[in-house]
Amino acid sequence: MTVALAVEQVTKRFGGLVSISDLSIEVSPQEIVSVIGPNGAGKTTLFNIITGVYRPDSGRILVEGNDVTGLAPSTIATKGVARTFQNVRLFHNLTVIDNVMAAMYGRTHAGLVASALGLPRARREEARVREDAKELLSFFGSRLMGYRWEQPAYSLSYANRRRLEIARAMATGATILLLDEPAAGMNPKETHEITEVVARLRGERGHTIVIIEHDMHVVEGVSDRVVALDHGVKIAEGNYAAVATDPHVVESYLGRGTAGTK
Amino acid sequence: MAEESLAIGTDEWVAAHEGRTSGQVQGPVARTFGRLPWWVWGSIAVLVAVVLPLIGSTYLMRVGVNLGLFLMLALGLNLVVGYAGLLDIGYVAFYGLGAYGFAMLASDKFGVHLPTVVAVPVVVAAVSIFGLVLGLAARRLLGDYLAIVTLFFGQMFVEFALSGDAITVPGRAEQVDLTGGTNGITDVDRFSFLGVEFSSDRWYYYLLVVLVVLLALAVRRLDGSRIGRAWKAVGQDPLAAEAMTMPVNRLKIMAFVVGAGIAGLAGTVFAAVQRGVFPSSFDLPLLILLYAAVILGGSGSLKGALIGAALLSLLPEALREPSYSEMVFVLLLVAGLALAVRSWRDRIIVVVATVVFGFVMNLLFTLLHVQGVPASAWTSGPVSTLLGHWLFVPQDRVLWGNLGFVGLVVLLAVLTLVGTRVRPILLPAIVWLSIFVWFVRLADVPSITRQLLIGALLIVLMIVRPQGLFGRRQVEVL
Structure with a gap:
């Protein structure tokens, strides 16, 4: 098995607007692929299609060789694709640890009756999940540790909310993580830290990662490969240096006429 | 890691601020209750509830029965609205279905007198199925739209109960009487288990004490469980919950079914203790009072639902007394x-x-x-x-x-x-x-004054604590 995630000739239209056009992307296991492109290029739409929020008009999504096109988002997440959101969408009134434990729903089994009666089976599972969640939060060093476990998510700083969202995505048990602008709104120091976190996600946890990012330092720092989109079409693909200097990419960001001068 | 404590943009200040203001966040009421563990308060409440009949009058027993029923309904509604975030305006209809269901299966109306141990489970199951059907129909609706559909369902039930005494069935000459119309169904059987008949309010009072305690314990368990957490997640952000492996539609329907089942069970007890059912018992006033109880206590909080319901159930009784x-x-x-x-x-x-x-x-x-x-x-x-x-x-x-x-x-x-x-x-x-x-x-005019006073009290309370007595502060982020 050489392909973790495959997007095969996917097209998505909204009314007359073609948001994604005949797009194919393959991601190998433990690869970090960045998706770049100007606003409206279709990056977040791509994530929404992969995770099942939108159904593509044509084309297929394969996760580890299995066709997941048209499945419910929760099913796709259980099959190994989890995401973060561009505008952080935590469960703000739940505690930090409850946010992480909630995302373990798909890999736990206690039913309604077992939960309501507090059967030993359900309580054992609950204890195990809690330990898993603590272990998972320790991935972020002291950032999300100790007293913060029992704090509501809304009390976290912006950067910590983004970290918690990554922790929550990891908690689903997914091997493939889709990170939608993880460094957006962060200061340079935090941005650097996120770059390290993304590298460690692969190095220590063996995750396959697709990342949407506007900060080119982050893109340069983490990517094995960069895919550039514009108007839903793949305009360049390759390593960072090649894509960043590609005339089509420069043109899409800066406009026609500037490409030749670079 | 050494420089971490001084890092810019971390939430040290937020954390410190939370520490300073934690009293306000929790609220004075919650703080007072927090001094003793939950089971101490629970035991005190149960003890009072058990001892009360020994000194209480029949009037007090009736108040206690109403309180018990109201507590059950509030606990059920809190699961649907407070946890899963489903604005179910037709909730009281499930209560009515339970009551009418039991009245039909155990009264002279149709000459059917099923034993209690059979009738109650059958009715609860049937009401749960109604919950399932409504849940299925409304599973893709959110917020206001769900409210409209469930409001229709609730009013449909009342209409059906009111005019169900003259149903024209094709192929039959005379009209069929199902619900008794405005007269309702009377002479409903009392509960009886193993040959013991629940002959007075006191029996039902103790039955309700047991039911409420069991229900509260179950909700407490659910609160810290996989299902309860998922309900809360779905209530706060369905899209994020779905992306985080939680099947939102299934969880919503599950909440509907459980809520309906609880309301149905309360309905059977109501029918038996009243020995009759009438359409007016299941109309909007009860629904509004229930919502007020859940919101007053703090939506999504078990303690809140119990105390909010107790306040709104006992306050009108207490205000009967002019002093x-x-x-x-x-x-x-x-x-x-x-x-x-x-x-x-x-x-x-x-x-x-x-x-x-x-x-x-x-x-x-x-x-x-x-x-x-x-x-x-x-x-x-x-x-x-x-x-x-x-x-x-x-x-x-x-x-x-x-x-x-x-x-x-x-x-x-x-x-x-x-x-x-x-x-x-x-x-x-x-x-x-x-x-x-x-x-x-x-x-x-005490009857009007009561309503005015309760309204004024609610307004003052909601201004002082918008999130309810035990509610978590709702925060809009970004």
């Missing part, structure tokens, strides 16, 4: 004044001005030759005597009371329009008018 309602009135007046005027100097000025204003009005009434009643004629005690010289009580209390009431409402409306400088001038008149209206008119 209690007078106490609540005085409390509300003082609290309202304290909220409206912030400095002690102004408060004293307002009180003095009110006293003066009262004597001026007294004089005015005398000059206008309005027929009055001496204070001793309608109340007694030293406070009333004192009050009698200050407060003029006209002969025609209905007329003057109504006039005063209209004046009070107008003044209150004006109060919200004028600036802070004019407000202190209006306040004495408002305070005097409130007292005037209370003694001249409202104290005579």
Whole structure:
């Protein structure tokens, strides 16, 4: 098995607007692929299609060789694709640890009756999940540790909310993580830290990662490969240096006429 | 890692701030309760509930039965609305279905007298299936849209109960009577288990104590479980929950079914204890009171649902007693004044001005030759005597009371329009008018006064604590 995630000739239209056009992307296991492109290029739409929020008009999504096109988002997440959101969408009134434990729903089994009666089976599972969640939060060093476990998510700083969202995505048990602008709104120091976190996600946890990012330092720092989109079409693909200097990419960001001068 | 504690943009300040204000976040009520563990409070409540019948009258037993039913309903609604975030306006219909279901299976209506151990599970299962059907129909609807559909369902039930006494069935000459229409179904069987008949309210009271305790324990378990967490997640952000492996539609339907089942069970007890069911019992007033209880307690909180329901169930009973309602009135007046005027100097000025204003009005009434009643004629005690010289009580209390009431409402409306400088001038008149209206008119009509007082109490509480007594502060992020 050489392909973790495959997007095969996917097209998505909204009314007359073609948001994604005949797009194919393959991601190998433990690869970090960045998706770049100007606003409206279709990056977040791509994530929404992969995770099942939108159904593509044509084309297929394969996760580890299995066709997941048209499945419910929760099913796709259980099959190994989890995401973060561009505008952080935590469960703000739940505690930090409850946010992480909630995302373990798909890999736990206690039913309604077992939960309501507090059967030993359900309580054992609950204890195990809690330990898993603590272990998972320790991935972020002291950032999300100790007293913060029992704090509501809304009390976290912006950067910590983004970290918690990554922790929550990891908690689903997914091997493939889709990170939608993880460094957006962060200061340079935090941005650097996120770059390290993304590298460690692969190095220590063996995750396959697709990342949407506007900060080119982050893109340069983490990517094995960069895919550039514009108007839903793949305009360049390759390593960072090649894509960043590609005339089509420069043109899409800066406009026609500037490409030749670079 | 050493530099982490000094890092820019981390939430040290937020954390420290939370620490400082944690008392406010938790709320004074929650803090008081937090001093003892939950099971101590629970045991005290259960102990009181168990001992009460030994000293209580039959009236008290009836109050207790109503409280028990209300607690069950609030616990069920809290799961649907507070946890899963589903604005179910038709919730009371499930209660009605449970009651009518039991009445149909255990009364002379159709000559069917199923034993309780059979009838109750059958009815609860049937009501749950209704919940499933409504859940399936409404599973893709959110917020307002769900509210509209469930409101329709709730009203449909009431209509069906009202006009279900004359259903035309194709192929049959005479109309079929299913629900008894406005007359409802009467002579419903009492509960009986193993040959023991639940002959008095006391039996049902103890049954409800057991049911409420079991239900509260189950909800407590659910709260810290996989399912409960998922419900809360779905209630807060369905899209994120779905992306995080939670099947949102299934969880919503599950909440609907469980809520319906609980309401159905409460309905069967209601039918048996009343020995009759009528459409009016399951209409909007009960629904509004239930929602008020859940919101007052703090949506999504078990303690909140229990205490909110207890308050809203017992308060109307307590306010039947004139001296209690007078106490609540005085409390509300003082609290309202304290909220409206912030400095002690102004408060004293307002009180003095009110006293003066009262004597001026007294004089005015005398000059206008309005027929009055001496204070001793309608109340007694030293406070009333004192009050009698200050407060003029006209002969025609209905007329003057109504006039005063209209004046009070107008003044209150004006109060919200004028600036802070004019407000202190209006306040004495408002305070005097409130007292005037209370003694001249409202104290005579306790049934209306009760509603007004509860409404005013809710308004004050919701202004002071918008998230409810035990609710978590709702925070809009970004």
